[in-house]
Amino acid sequence: MTARGTSSRFLQSVLQNGVGRYVCQLKRISLIFSKNAQSSLGARNFIEEGVVDYAKKNPGTVVYISPEPCRIPRLVAEYLNGNVREEKITGKTSQEISDLVTKLTNQSGLDIIRIRKPYHTDSPSIQGQWHPFTNRLPSVGPIRPPGKEAST
Amino acid sequence: RGLRNRGPDRYWKVQELLKNARHFRGRKNRCYSLAVRAVRRAFVYATKGRQLKRRTMRTLWISRIAAATRELGLKYPVLVDNLVKSSVQLNRKVLSDLAINEPRTFQSLAKLAQARQQEGFRAALGSGSEPPGVLSRVVLLQ
Numbered sequence: 001m002t003a004r005g006t007s008s009r010f011l012q013s014v015l016q017n018g019v020g021r022y023v024c025q026l027k028r029i030s031l032i033f034s035k036n037a038q039s040s041l042g043a044r045n046f047i048e049e050g051v052v053d054y055a056k057k058n059p060g061t062v063v064y065i066s067p068e069p070c071r072i073p074r075l076v077a078e079y080l081n082g083n084v085r086e087e088k089i090t091g092k093t094s095q096e097i098s099d100l101v102t103k104l105t106n107q108s109g110l111d112i113i114r115i116r117k118p119y120h121t122d123s124p125s126i127q128g129q130w131h132p133f134t135n136r137l138p139s140v141g142p143i144r145p146p147g148k149e150a151s152t
Numbered sequence: 153r154g155l156r157n158r159g160p161d162r163y164w165k166v167q168e169l170l171k172n173a174r175h176f177r178g179r180k181n182r183c184y185s186l187a188v189r190a191v192r193r194a195f196v197y198a199t200k201g202r203q204l205k206r207r208t209m210r211t212l213w214i215s216r217i218a219a220a221t222r223e224l225g226l227k228y229p230v231l232v233d234n235l236v237k238s239s240v241q242l243n244r245k246v247l248s249d250l251a252i253n254e255p256r257t258f259q260s261l262a263k264l265a266q267a268r269q270q271e272g273f274r275a276a277l278g279s280g281s282e283p284p285g286v287l288s289r290v291v292l293l294q
Contacts, residue, residue: 001172001195001198002172002194002195002197002198003198003201004175005172005173005174005175005194124253125252125253125254126253126254127253127254127255127256127257128255129252129253130220130251130252130253130255134255135223135224135255135259136223
């Protein structure tokens with residue numbers, strides 16, 4: 001729970017996404033659910049209602065539906081930078097699952113750890129970073145302690 | 153008598169504590185009894201450090217702004233006082249960032265503060281019949 005004990009990263013966008021064209025960072029989303037269990041009821045309703053609309057709205061994301069005998073239904077999201085995020089959707093309603101899915105679509109695949117600064121620039125200085133000669137000509141000479149001038 | 157179950161989760165509880173000690177030096181990162189004390193101290197320091205960080209950052213900003221203003225012939229309290237009087241609501245973080253990355257902007261802010269200071273002197277030492285300065289007019293937004 002210390003800053004050095006936990007991992008952290010700087011704020012960044014994946015390859016300056018959005019500066020030119022926006023590319024959805026979600027590569028693949030797989031919905032693993034069970035055909036008969038009560039915990040997958042929301043998942044089954046979501047597949048009936050919302051999945052096809054979601055897939056049409058996000059043409060860059062592949063949606064996989066895999067009904068298999070499993071105790072907990074899962075949503076596995078894979079991103080373009082290789083990160084995989086798994087979310088459990090046990091007992092969630094169809095609306096909650098669709099909200100979760102939109103949240104995963106809007107995320108970039110970067111790790112969800114402490115962000116060191118809430119801002120980032122590639123060009124922090126416009127007028128040129130300060131150096132010792134910005135306000136002082138080099139011909140003036142080095143800075144001397146005041147006692148020497150008083151003595152001479 | 154001796155077959156009572158003494159708790160099945162000891163391994164995981166120990167690992168949960170040791171994971172916070174993995175970056176320590178020496179046996180504190182391996183041995184549980186030493187790690188307990190070290191981790192507790194680390195957390196205490198982290199808690200205290202959150203307050204200290206705010207204080208140290210502010211003193212850092214103030215010393216940077218003071219150095220920048222002294223180079224331009226002004227002093228830090230004069231700069232801050234006159235900027236406040238001219239209703240320039242820039243905080244120390246932004247001022248120090250400007251002083252480092254935007255030296256011309258900072259120079260113009262220092263000149264503004266100097267001008268406001270001169271107006272203040274004229275208003276205080278003058279007779280009162282002279283017109284008040286431009287920068288000391290307060291804008292009331294309604």
